[in-house]
Amino acid sequence: MSRKDDRNFHPTVPPGAPIIRVRDLAVGFGSRLINNGLNLDVKRGEILGVVGASGTGKSVLLRTIVGLIEKKRGTIELFGVDSDSLNITQRRQIERRWGILYQQGALFSSLTVKQNIQFPMREYLDFSEELLDEMAMVKLKLVGLKPEAAERLPSELSGGMIKRAALARALALDPEILFLDEPTSGLDPIGAQEFDDLIATLQKTLGLTVFMVTHDLDSLAGICDRIAALGEGKVLHEGTLDDMKRQQHPWLQAYFNGTRARASHVHGAPGEQGV
């Protein structure tokens, strides 16, 4: 393949087909394996929630899929193409097609919110200055931030605003896949609910596939189409919330039928159940 072909490299999968397919994945540090023999499909157009106890490799899985951590074994297919078969140019083309919301936002601290959003646009697209400004404001509005936030530095934002600004940056290139690492951690319940709604709305409007690492039972109940529970280095079970609640695995039982689950919407609206 010539370089020009590489630059137009644009594999696609039909809606509902696995846009990410992970097979027999092993990732670890030193001799300790965090994920071992993990299989997972993320279907195009769904919101997948990934749960698991702390240290079960949720974030590691996310970082391995996007290429921040080397895997030791297994295959990862992105948009139907084996990630090992990609050359650097092709890899860049793939990377443009996803956006990542890091747990702490990871906004560039020396740039204003607007400059943060424009950063990937400037790198990859050929916008005029006027259009850059306008598109940054459009993205800000998409994530529900006030226009005044555009000129603030990340250190001048509240936790919730940082998440939204980081989401706006993740959406800067109109990604097809959105990776979210604990998007609602550190937000108050109302803020978290709003953020969930926002993600659901954006997913519908922009036709995104969302891969969400979360601990938030409300998010799982509210917006996730499917849930994958990680444990023992593998996916313990994947399916809908109702499937999860029926599983006999002790951790799944504790997680989905525990007191916190009962208090949240997992079992319908609070109060509906009686006590």
Added chain:
Amino acid sequence: MAAPSAKIVPGAAGDATVELTGDWVAAESPALEALVASFRPSARALRLNGQGIESLDTLGAYLLTKLRRQLEAENRVVTITGLSTAAETLVAEVSETPPHVEPRPEGVSAFSLLADIGEAVVNAGRDFLDGVAFLGAVMLAMGRLVTGRSRLRLPAVVNQLERVGLRGVPIVTLISFLVGAIIAQQSIFQLRTFGTVHFVADLLGILVLRELAVLLTAIMIAGRSGSSFTAELGSMKMREEVDALQTMGLDPLEVLVVPRILALIIALPLLTFLASMAGIAGGAVVAFIYGGVSADVFFSRLQGAIGMNTFLVGMIKAPFMALVIGLIACIEGFAVRGSAESLGVHTTASVVKSIFVVIVVDGLFAMFFAAINY
């Protein structure tokens, strides 16, 4: 990918249908922008038909609404039709005009340059006052230590001593050795003209002991340890670790600053002593080999030229140098604000200011020792 286009099909009653085709996506932005900017129809009523649009992203949707706004501003009647439901939601979502927000003032003008100069002068004054205030606070903290009202954090001091002192030994001695050698070589080269090569011992001894060893050491420690103090304290500040200490009822000065400054005050004289020895050794080696001065002559001249006072002048200065380096490094560390850039700015400032102040202090000492004839 198909280039975006807008074809005007005139209708019967002075209206027109605009057939939009191609990919309305970010990758086609130059063509799209040009298309929107140059779109000048004559009809008063327009129907924008989006049926032929192959793909639409936020940029395309935004430019579509921009086109509509632009036409409506010219008093035309505009309707958008033929979009899929998903595309319609997207268009509705981005349809609002982005408000204009005043950008942060930046850029350089003659006026702002003047303002910067003024600000720098005021800041220099403020830095001095801050330094004095911080010195006072550190002295109070040390006073509490001496009077037993607070605990000496010995492990912290020892840990810092290792990092500042022990790990600094190789580089400090190496550089001093080399500089001593270079000075000796240059002196011998000049003294040869007068046939007084053996005076190199006098010159070297006085220069290294009084000035060079302590200056070199202080400058190196400012670069080596001052910068690391600033970066450490700065990142602790950024991650709210300093706040955490404070809310636990601990004084950051006592926990973070005093051990570092104490370690510097202990380590710098020791390193200065090593630097003096290394400098003289370097000079001696050159004198033996390059100058042909015998060891006998060299050391007897050295003994005659330097006294206890020569040695002490250098050593007395060392703790003061340590104090200013430590103070500046810690002040700059605590001045770090949220951003990574701020950490960089303050680390640079820490090193530059410490080196400057070290040289100023050295000058003051030179005047002082000259005045008391020591």
